[in-house]
Amino acid sequence: MKTTKTCKVVKYLKNNFLFFFLFINPFFTYSMIFSQVCENNLLSNDYSEKVFHHIKNLVDIGLRPAGSENEMKAAEYIKNQFTEIGITTEIETFDYESFEFESLDLEINGEHYKPNGLGFIPYENKMEYHGKAFLVDSKESFDIYALDSIAGNTIISNDFTSHFNLMNFRPDHIIYLDSTDFQKLKTGSSLTFKLKIMGEYRYLKSPNVIAQIGKSSIEKKEIIIGAHLDSYRESPGASDNGSGVGSIIELARYLKRMENDLNCVIKFISFGAEELGILGSRKYVEMHKESLKNCVLYYNIDDVGGNSLGAIETLGGVIKAPEKLQDDLSVSLAQNPWEGVNSYWRILPTPYIMGFVGTINHPQWLVNIITNSVDESGYEIHFAENMGSDQMAFAHVGLVSSSIGITCDKPHTPYDNLDLINKASLQKAGDISMRIILKTNNMFKIK
Numbered sequence: 001m002k003t004t005k006t007c008k009v010v011k012y013l014k015n016n017f018l019f020f021f022l023f024i025n026p027f028f029t030y031s032m033i034f035s036q037v038c039e040n041n042l043l044s045n046d047y048s049e050k051v052f053h054h055i056k057n058l059v060d061i062g063l064r065p066a067g068s069e070n071e072m073k074a075a076e077y078i079k080n081q082f083t084e085i086g087i088t089t090e091i092e093t094f095d096y097e098s099f100e101f102e103s104l105d106l107e108i109n110g111e112h113y114k115p116n117g118l119g120f121i122p123y124e125n126k127m128e129y130h131g132k133a134f135l136v137d138s139k140e141s142f143d144i145y146a147l148d149s150i151a152g153n154t155i156i157s158n159d160f161t162s163h164f165n166l167m168n169f170r171p172d173h174i175i176y177l178d179s180t181d182f183q184k185l186k187t188g189s190s191l192t193f194k195l196k197i198m199g200e201y202r203y204l205k206s207p208n209v210i211a212q213i214g215k216s217s218i219e220k221k222e223i224i225i226g227a228h229l230d231s232y233r234e235s236p237g238a239s240d241n242g243s244g245v246g247s248i249i250e251l252a253r254y255l256k257r258m259e260n261d262l263n264c265v266i267k268f269i270s271f272g273a274e275e276l277g278i279l280g281s282r283k284y285v286e287m288h289k290e291s292l293k294n295c296v297l298y299y300n301i302d303d304v305g306g307n308s309l310g311a312i313e314t315l316g317g318v319i320k321a322p323e324k325l326q327d328d329l330s331v332s333l334a335q336n337p338w339e340g341v342n343s344y345w346r347i348l349p350t351p352y353i354m355g356f357v358g359t360i361n362h363p364q365w366l367v368n369i370i371t372n373s374v375d376e377s378g379y380e381i382h383f384a385e386n387m388g389s390d391q392m393a394f395a396h397v398g399l400v401s402s403s404i405g406i407t408c409d410k411p412h413t414p415y416d417n418l419d420l421i422n423k424a425s426l427q428k429a430g431d432i433s434m435r436i437i438l439k440t441n442n443m444f445k446i447k
């Protein structure tokens with residue numbers, strides 16, 4: 001999903017298409033547990049080394065895209081780590097369908113071209129397009145183009161990674177070509193095209209790893225800490241999101257020591273298929289409606305191994321999800337990926353997706369906890385509205401949520417490897433996160 005990451009459909013939809021207290025004293029005192037953390041330095045100086053160790057082990061598994069054998073191996077590794085800590089853990093799998101290209105037949109001005117990718121909605125079951133197209137060069141400033149004249153039409157562009165920027169034009173669909181073919185077309189004037197898409201749905205399976213400290217009960221509230229375990233296509237996924245996975249494992253190690261003093265049940269979830277449009281968290285929320293009634297906070301850790309200042313969600317207040325759409329397309333979008341597993345396609349905006357990513361849940365009590373935690377940590381970090389990761393699935397069903405990210409320089413690329421990991425950022429994210437978790441825990445004392 002990550003304030004500077006530009007490869008997540010859900011994040012950029014929120015940032016580019018939407019326009020956009022309470023019940024605790026902002027000067028509440030430290031809890032006994034939180035004081036203990038500060039005095040005994042439970043988040044020790046070698047915390048970042050331990051997180052880095054997990055990142056290395058995940059990278060050594062190999063690329064772990066959604067639905068792959070390596071994604072499942074990563075899930076097993078995570079499960080084993082939680083089990084060794086002494087935490088009850090299970091792997092819960094979910095099924096989904098991924099639309100994959102068999103062939104793309106593209107004709108422009110009477111000549112055939114080979115597309116590099118598409119921006120379209122496979123769940124509309126419209127596989128043939130034709131008409132006039134507009135060239136948009138992703139290497140140029142978009143200010144030179146007339147947005148209103150392009151809206152609702154077809155764009156032909158030259159960089160699949162610019163997909164989210166191109167959605168500013170509100171196109172009907174986008175066709176991506178390589179630079180040579182694109183430059184050839186730029187020498188002409190008007191463009192007419194025909195596109196025929198042939199493909200099929202593949203049935204895939206991904207894992208969610210669920211670990212829990214404490215015994216669930218009607219009285220006990222629940223805090224969920226999450227981090228996705230899959231990596232993006234050809235990326236080793238060191239920072240995105242080996243860093244998040246390593247973080248929740250080591251946070252769990254510290255919190256396990258405090259188990260008898262915790263007021264809340266603490267769950268740790270590593271989600272599969274996040275890179276397909278937060279699919280694992282969407283599936284979890286759908287499958288656990290009853291237990292989520294006790295959830296007071298979902299806290300997300302995604303890509304915290306970079307060199308940026310980083311960001312954490314606090315802004316925007318509470319924007320509730322719109323009425324649930326029941327049309328066939330919305331139902332499909334609720335259940336399936338928003339990006340191809342192997343095929344290079346990405347989703348375009350729909351009313352359902354816009355309503356989904358437009359939901360945030362940052363009540364004032366959470367803002368107070370986060371800002372106080374950041375101040376007390378001594379670290380600097382930006383405050384953000386929506387960073388586009390698994391926390392959105394929880395906000396969409398009315399649960400308080402936030403996310404932290406300290407993004408790497410080259411997310412979603414083969415360069416997201418161990419060499420780019422900043423251990424100081426791992427320590428920073430861990431320290432802030434621990435404070436937020438324990439302050440939230442302290443709000444719900446058992447009577």
